[in-house]
Amino acid sequence: MNNLQRNKIRDKAFKYFGVTCTFFGIFILGVFLFGIINDGVSRINWDFLTNLPSYRPKRAGILTAWTGTLWIFGLTAIIAIPLGIAAAIYLEEYGKKSWFANLLEINITNLAGVPSIIYGILGLEIFVRLAGLGGSLLAGSFTLSLLILPVIIVATREALKAVPLTTRTASYALGATKWQTIWNLILPASLSNIITGIILALARAIGETAPLIVIGALAYVPFVAKTPMDEFTVMPIQIFNWISRPQHGFTINAAAAIIILLAFVFVMNGIAVYIRIKAKKKSH
Amino acid sequence: MKSIKEKIIESILFTCALITVLTTLGIIWVLLSQSYSFFSEVSISEFLTDKEWTPLFSQKHFGIMPLVSGTLLTTLIAICVALPMGLTIAVYLNEYAPKGIRKTVKPILEILAAVPTVVYGFFALVVVTPFLQSIIPGLSGFNALSPGIVMGIMIIPFISSLSEDALAAVPKTLREASYGMGATKLQTSFKVLIPAASSGIIASVILALARAIGETMIVAIAAGQQPRLTFDPTVPVETITTYIVQVSMGDVPHGSLEYKTIFAAGITLFALTFLLNNISFWINKRYQQKYE
Numbered sequence: 001m002n003n004l005q006r007n008k009i010r011d012k013a014f015k016y017f018g019v020t021c022t023f024f025g026i027f028i029l030g031v032f033l034f035g036i037i038n039d040g041v042s043r044i045n046w047d048f049l050t051n052l053p054s055y056r057p058k059r060a061g062i063l064t065a066w067t068g069t070l071w072i073f074g075l076t077a078i079i080a081i082p083l084g085i086a087a088a089i090y091l092e093e094y095g096k097k098s099w100f101a102n103l104l105e106i107n108i109t110n111l112a113g114v115p116s117i118i119y120g121i122l123g124l125e126i127f128v129r130l131a132g133l134g135g136s137l138l139a140g141s142f143t144l145s146l147l148i149l150p151v152i153i154v155a156t157r158e159a160l161k162a163v164p165l166t167t168r169t170a171s172y173a174l175g176a177t178k179w180q181t182i183w184n185l186i187l188p189a190s191l192s193n194i195i196t197g198i199i200l201a202l203a204r205a206i207g208e209t210a211p212l213i214v215i216g217a218l219a220y221v222p223f224v225a226k227t228p229m230d231e232f233t234v235m236p237i238q239i240f241n242w243i244s245r246p247q248h249g250f251t252i253n254a255a256a257a258i259i260i261l262l263a264f265v266f267v268m269n270g271i272a273v274y275i276r277i278k279a280k281k282k283s284h
Numbered sequence: 285m286k287s288i289k290e291k292i293i294e295s296i297l298f299t300c301a302l303i304t305v306l307t308t309l310g311i312i313w314v315l316l317s318q319s320y321s322f323f324s325e326v327s328i329s330e331f332l333t334d335k336e337w338t339p340l341f342s343q344k345h346f347g348i349m350p351l352v353s354g355t356l357l358t359t360l361i362a363i364c365v366a367l368p369m370g371l372t373i374a375v376y377l378n379e380y381a382p383k384g385i386r387k388t389v390k391p392i393l394e395i396l397a398a399v400p401t402v403v404y405g406f407f408a409l410v411v412v413t414p415f416l417q418s419i420i421p422g423l424s425g426f427n428a429l430s431p432g433i434v435m436g437i438m439i440i441p442f443i444s445s446l447s448e449d450a451l452a453a454v455p456k457t458l459r460e461a462s463y464g465m466g467a468t469k470l471q472t473s474f475k476v477l478i479p480a481a482s483s484g485i486i487a488s489v490i491l492a493l494a495r496a497i498g499e500t501m502i503v504a505i506a507a508g509q510q511p512r513l514t515f516d517p518t519v520p521v522e523t524i525t526t527y528i529v530q531v532s533m534g535d536v537p538h539g540s541l542e543y544k545t546i547f548a549a550g551i552t553l554f555a556l557t558f559l560l561n562n563i564s565f566w567i568n569k570r571y572q573q574k575y576e
Binding site: 007008010011014015017018019021022024025026028029032035036082083086087089090091094095103104106107108109110111113114115116117118119120121122124125126129146149150153177178179200203204206207208209210213214216236239240243244251254255258261262265266269273 | 547
């Protein structure tokens with residue numbers, strides 16, 4: 001066998017190795033999801049969705065957890081979406097090229113890399129103690145809003161950047177002001193990309209556990225939250241709590257709750273991808 | 285009139301952008317002020333050199349090293365999984381895979397990073413640890429190996445995606461010159477493209493490192509809560525993040541020395557990730573200048 005043949009064989013071998021690696025992660029995820037569905041799906045029934053937490057695994061339900069997650073989802077969206085879009089518009093359309101804009105940009109890159117648990121520590125001191133919100137839904141939502149703000153800003157900026165220059169110049173030529181141009185033309189044109197980014201950011205927020213544990217979200221909440229000032233729990237914390245218990249019944253409960261949480265996260269990701277694909281088709 | 289309205293809108297937008305700066309200042313202020321009062325009771329040299337971390341016991345030791353070693357150990361295991369896999373995937377997608385496969389596989393891989401980490405924790409504890417125990421006798425129920433491997437799977441898309449971008453950015457001329465000399469795809473990839481894209485690849489690895497160091501739930505669920513200065517992957521360890529979770533779930537009184545330990549641990553974690561993120565940012569910036 002000469003050198004050429006040997007190199008060709010190596011090349012082929014690597015190709016198959018590459019295919020294996022590429023599908024390994026996906027394969028593992030598939031095996032795992034199958035396992036979880038197998039374990040947990042029989043546990044999902046109406047009682048599981050509508051029961052309060054209990055120390056008996058068979059009677060425990062996720063009512064407080066999923067309502068808490070919905071609360072957090074809604075409040076975080078209300079806080080983070082306007083802030084994120086506004087900040088992104090400033091950075092992309094107004095503050096370009098000043099030293100301050102440069103600083104903001106480096107700052108956002110850094111914030112995106114701060115571990116989520118550090119945001120929990122920030123929320124604990126600022127929202128829970130200083131602002132006196134306690135371990136409430138509002139404190140949790142503010143904390144998560146700060147956490148996903150960099151994600152929303154980066155995605156919105158990318159969306160704004162993609163609007164062609166001709167749109168702007170045409171609008172200015174007709175005598176429109178900067179804000180009129182942004183509000184009437186640039187935002188509508190970039191809306192679907194912005195929404196995609198926001199959905200992905202919110203999907204991340206509802207999967208977060210660590211920062212909410214730090215600000216004092218409870219594992220055991222025997223009532224459904226009625227106002228933003230109520231104490232709360234969320235799906236990931238409920239899952240964490242059940243995983244930490246030795247009884248097998250709670251492991252099954254955890255698997256069942258994971259199915260519901262993942263369904264929620266995957267549906268959101270799916271919607272985001274769908275909007276992105278649809279927007280791409282439209283622009284072509 | 286029009287211009288006044290424009291000015292007001294601009295200042296509202298500016299205020300929103302300012303919140304990101306306030307967030308950073310808030311993080312630094314909270315960590316520094318609370319750590320300051322911690323370090324007025326515990327000396328920095330004890331913090332850095334003591335080999336035990338037992339703030340919640342009656343015999344108190346405040347050495348951060350066991351937590352740092354736990355963090356580095358799980359991170360190292362994660363990188364050992366994610367780097368070869370991620371880089372191979374990047375090379376495969378960039379040089380070998382047909383365009384259709386590349387377009388569909390990339391978003392599917394991103395799903396790995398979208399799964400909530402508490403779910404990976406469950407996976408590590410309920411599936412991977414029992415499986416590893418059947419291969420490695422004497423593996424403890426809580427250990428660094430299992431969460432490390434699972435964390436590695438989670439960060440694969442960080443490395444594969446960014447490395448693929450770096451490989452794709454290598455000028456076509458380099459690739460064509462290599463093929464012109466009769467090199468195979470494998471030779472071109474490893475002898476030409478990877479060296480040329482090395483800074484982008486290194487930046488992606490450092491970013492993945494920072495992500496693994498800050499990861500909380502996987503290690504909190506599957507690595508245990510026993511601070512231990514060891515690099516043995518088969519015994520329970522505790523990471524910085526796990527310790528913060530542990531204190532948050534207990535009932536440590538606000539303002540006590542035990543309470544302040546989470547800020548000392550937090551500032552250590554923040555410093556580590558801040559440093560890594562900035563190195564990555566800096567390498568990436570230099571790299572971009574090279575080819576533009």
